Amino acid sequence: MQPGESLDLDVTDVAHGGVFVARHEGRVVFVEGAIPGERVRAELTDASKASFWRADIVDVLDASPHRRPHVWAAADVSVAPADRPGGADFGHIDLAEQRALKKRVLDDALVRFGGIAEPVTTISPAGKPGEEAPGALGWRTRVSLHVDDEGRIGPFAARSHRVIETPDLPLATAEIEAVARGLEGFGPGRVDLVQPAEGGVRVIVRPAAPAPTRPDGAQATAEGASGADTRA
Structure with missing residues (x-):
């Protein structure tokens, strides 16, 4: 096939x-x-x-x-x-099933790689006891987006380097999602959005490195980044 x-x-x-x-x-x-x-x-x-x-x-x-x-x-x-x-x-x-499945993966790793015969693991919601965002959304405080040659900004498609533009980022905090909606004008590379505990959202721009020149003068393919940190 x-x-x-x-x-x-x-x-x-x-x-x-x-x-x-x-x-x-x-x-x-x-x-x-x-x-x-x-x-x-x-x-x-x-x-x-x-x-x-x-x-x-x-x-x-x-x-x-x-x-x-x-x-x-x-x-x-x-x-x-x-x-x-x-x-x-x-x-x-x-x-509930998400957590059960993640526990199964963790237990399997502990048995196979850690040699633990009967692992005992628990997976609990983050935050204060009894508190959780509806649907467990809006918790991610770091998001990496990518910029393609056409200036499109978004996450990659799964197992791909193709940028997908999306109107929302439901797992990200509301502050990061708001900043993401306003991103524009970046060249190819990556944009990291980070929300530290003290508040605010840092926008870290990582332009794609130019391809190095081979001894024969042709352009080789390479990836790299240099970061610029701004706040939003």
Whole structure:
């Protein structure tokens, strides 16, 4: 099979990195945007490795009871995979199940890499006891956005260097989201938005480094950054 072809898959588990596990003819397929227990239709994005493939969900054939509308409309399953921004991998799952799945990943890591036979982990909401933003949104105090050659500003699509312009950043604090809406006029590179505890939002501009010149005079491809820190 080749990238772009579709598979109907039964999703059985969660893996590190915000992806989910299915199998096709014995081969592991890591699927973006699924939930264990679901049957989904997924589009292959990488079939280059013998040990595993990667795929993006394009339709839910048998939904989990834990599925909810994605908290970031731009990343919903109804959007073409190439146009979904990355960074909210579990946004389609209800909160209690998100935490259960993250605990499963952590416990598995402690067993396999830490040699702990019976790990005991807890995952609790941040902040004061009993307090939590509705839907667990608006908590992220650091966001990295990217600027492409056309001046578009936004997150990358998942596992891509393609900039996706979005009208909102639901996981970011309200202050960071407000600053992000006003960003414009930057050259290619990266823009980090950081909200320290003392308040305000720092805008750290990291222009893309010019490609170095090879001995033959041609331009080599390289990435780098020099930062400029301003406050908003």
